[in-house]
Amino acid sequence: MRLGISDNVVPLHGDFPDQRLHMTQLTPGQTLFWEGDEANQLFRIESGVVRSVNFSAEGERQVTGFFFPGDVIGLPRGHDYRYTAEAVTEVSYSTQPLKGWSEEMRCTRDLNDALFGTVQPELEAGYMRSLLLGRQGALVRMCSFLADVCARIGNGEETVLPMPQTDIAAYLAMTPETVCRTFRKLKDIGTVRIEKHDCIRILEPGRIAQLASH
Amino acid sequence: MRLGISDNVVPLHGDFPDQRLHMTQLTPGQTLFWEGDEANQLFRIESGVVRSVNFSAEGERQVTGFFFPGDVIGLPRGHDYRYTAEAVTEVSYSTQPLKGWSEEMRCTRDLNDALFGTVQPELEAGYMRSLLLGRQGALVRMCSFLADVCARIGNGEETVLPMPQTDIAAYLAMTPETVCRTFRKLKDIGTVRIEKHDCIRILEPGRIAQLASH
DNA sequence: CGCACAATTGATCACGATCAAAACCAGTGG
C-alpha cells in the first residue's frame, strides 16, 4: 500500500522558471513557513528533507508529512498555509510567487496532470497518512512508513532514514518508546541496522514491505 | 479543531452549467464510482450523504470521508478515482465531464479559489482525517467528528446523524463496539439522545465541541 | 566537562480490541 509520503517525481514544469527568486539554505529545525501565514509563494525543495507539522488547539504536535527534493509545497488552504514547514536536515530550496504559478497553470495543456504535480504532494500526503493511521498495529504502521521512505528515496538497496525517531513517532501517532521498540524488533530480525543512535539503515526493503502487508 | 469533513460551502460556479447531463437517484449502498476506475466526470451531490471508502491490500475497509449536498467529488489521482463513493442515504447527484471542468478552470479568475472549491473537499477531507486519527482517545475522536458533522449539516440546535455507527467506526478507525459505548457515555451525560436505534440526535453541540478539545 | 536532548530499557497500567451473545429493527413472504 502506498503511504503518506509524496512521490511527486515529475515536477510542474521540470524546474522553476528563470525568475528563481531565492535559493536559500536552512539548518535543521528552521522553518520555511508557518501555518496560518498568508501564502504568497511556493517552495521547491532542492536538497534535504522537510516535515510538515500541525498543532491541535490543545498544543499537541503532529507531523503530517515528509517532503523530499523535487517536491513543491506551500499551496495554501484559502489564503494561508495549512501547516508549518520545518527543515529536518540541512535544506536548500527555491521559491516561486504564487501568482506566477496561477498564470503558469493556465497555460498548461493538461490541467489535471499539472495539479497532480503540485497540489498532490502535500494534500495527497495527508490523504495517504489517514489511510496509514487507519490501520492497526505498531509494526504494520512502521513498516508501511519505512517501505514508503525506501520507495521514495531508496536506491533499491540499503536506505538510511533521514529523520529522527521522534519525528517518526509524531508522524505515526505513536510514542517514541514504541517506535524505538519496534525498531529493535526489526533489528532482531535483521532487516535494519542501528548505527550511531541517529542513523538507521534499512537492509531488507522487501521484508519491510512484506511486514507492512499485515 | 476542524476535521475530516469537507466544508465546501461555495461551489465552483454556483451550480454546474446548463449541460447538466445526468441527474441521478441512488438508494443507500449503491456506488457513484469505483476506486481505480478511469475518471471522466465529476459528481455534484444535490441531496443525501455520500461516503468515500478505500480498501487496503489486505481487504481492510476504511471510510475516508463523508460528503454532503453542495460538495463536488470525483477528481482523480492521475487518471483514476482515488476511492469508491457510496451512497449512505438516498442520494441525488448531477455530473459534469472532467474535460469541461478543465476548460472551466482555465477561465476562472482566481485559480486558487477555484481549486479551493473542487480539489478541496475530497483531498482536504483526507488531510483533516489524518489530523483526527492522530489524536488519542476514543471520546476525543468521536466528539471531534460529531462537532464537525454539526458544523457541516447542523442548524445550530439539534442535529440528527445521517450515517450508521458502523460507518462512523470505519471512519474513526475504531470498532463498532467502542463507538456504541462512547455514544452511551454521551447519552448518560445528556448530550445526545438515541432514538430508534439508527437515529442519534445531538442535543448539545457546544458540549460536544468542548469534549473534543480534550 | 557539562549541558540538553534523543534514544533506550524496564515496569506497570489502562484503553480499546476481541470474542461471544442477546436485543433491536427493517424488510419479506406466508
Place this chain on the structure above:
DNA sequence: CCACTGGTTTTGATCGTGATCAATTGTGCG
C-alpha cells in the same frame, strides 16, 4: 398480522497492545 431473516446495535467478559511513568545511556555541542 405474524414468522422469519439479515444486519445493526447493544451489552458483557476477557485479553493484549501500546501508553505512561521512570530512569539510564548515548550523542552532539558550546
